[in-house]
Amino acid sequence: xxxxxxxxxxxxxxxxxxxxxxxxxxxxxxxxxxxxxxxxxxxxxxxxxxxxxxxxxxxxxxxxxxxxxxxxxxxxxxxxxxxxxxxxxxxxxxxxxxxxxxxxxxxxxxxxxxxxxxxxxxxxxxxxxxxxxxxxxxxxxxxxxxxxxxxxxxxxxxxxxxxxxxxxxxxxxxxxxxxxxxxxxxxxxxxxxxxxxxxxxxxxxxxxxxxxxxxxxxxxxxxxxxxxxxxxxxxxxxxxxxxxxxxxxxxx
Numbered sequence: 001x002x003x004x005x006x007x008x009x010x011x012x013x014x015x016x017x018x019x020x021x022x023x024x025x026x027x028x029x030x031x032x033x034x035x036x037x038x039x040x041x042x043x044x045x046x047x048x049x050x051x052x053x054x055x056x057x058x059x060x061x062x063x064x065x066x067x068x069x070x071x072x073x074x075x076x077x078x079x080x081x082x083x084x085x086x087x088x089x090x091x092x093x094x095x096x097x098x099x100x101x102x103x104x105x106x107x108x109x110x111x112x113x114x115x116x117x118x119x120x121x122x123x124x125x126x127x128x129x130x131x132x133x134x135x136x137x138x139x140x141x142x143x144x145x146x147x148x149x150x151x152x153x154x155x156x157x158x159x160x161x162x163x164x165x166x167x168x169x170x171x172x173x174x175x176x177x178x179x180x181x182x183x184x185x186x187x188x189x190x191x192x193x194x195x196x197x198x199x200x201x202x203x204x205x206x207x208x209x210x211x212x213x214x215x216x217x218x219x220x221x222x223x224x225x226x227x228x229x230x231x232x233x234x235x236x237x238x239x240x241x242x243x244x245x246x247x248x249x250x251x252x
Contacts, residue, residue: 005041005239009214009228012193019049021118021154024146026191028163032199033210035160037234039124040065042158044072046120047079051156052112054105058090059125059160071237084117090128098133098141109148109155121145123159139186146190161187191217200231208242209233 006015014020025042029035036059043065046053057065066076079085086108088101095101105121112119123129130138142159149155188194196213208231215227231242 005038005045005241008193008195009216012214012216014045016045016048019045019051019118020156022149023156023158023192024149024190025156025158025193025195026187027158027160027195027197029160029197030162030164030199033197035195035197036060036124037239038195038197039122039158039160040068040072041239042120043122044069044074046118046122046156047074047076047085049118050084051118051120052084052086052108052115053079054086054088054108054119054121056088056090056095056101056121056123058095058123058128061091062087062089083111094132095129098129098137102141102144105145105148118154118156119148120156120158121148123157126159126161142186142190188217193217207233212241 007013027035027038043053043055047069055065062076069076076085076087080087088095088104109119129141133141142157145157149157194213194215194217196215198211198213200208200210210232211229212232213227213229233240233242
């Protein structure tokens, strides 16, 4: 498990014993620096925390996530058998209807509530849905997902969005304290926490794969709390984080 990601920022200590509830987490990456490691991390974190997880895999087959999950200490096959993990395989079969997908999410949420378990939704590639559906339909889908947390106050939505995969669709770049914000203003409005993965400003380095910026959003105020920035390196079964220009913060 990537313990270096347990303490994302001041006030954001998310471990299997303190996993978040009621959060809408938007992860943003770029071609030069992939944020896929964060998808693996949150999937493992929620399952270790005893959440009922609904996972929509669009970018990779479920076998890929199962292989990485074993390195992070979770057995996805066992979780599926125990009904703690529901996989919606959008990699092999296109999502035909967002309305049907929402109905399934509502069903999974009801089952989790009946079992007394927290509920989390993880989407590994929002851009795939964006290519399949028009902007307004997708925004309505995301806002409904955001509202799901209101039913129990505990549901999470975690999704990965590729910032530079949009050639002129939802593209409105803004800057906050010198940091490029999320491309989509709709996502910014909905996010409670934004995680931004970017390449090193100085260029490629074999010992550091990129930077991770963590922003806690001020809901309704169109702003953020102070952003924390660290460098990171993805290893076989963990992630190392480094203070800017400093030593490793924590690793496993």
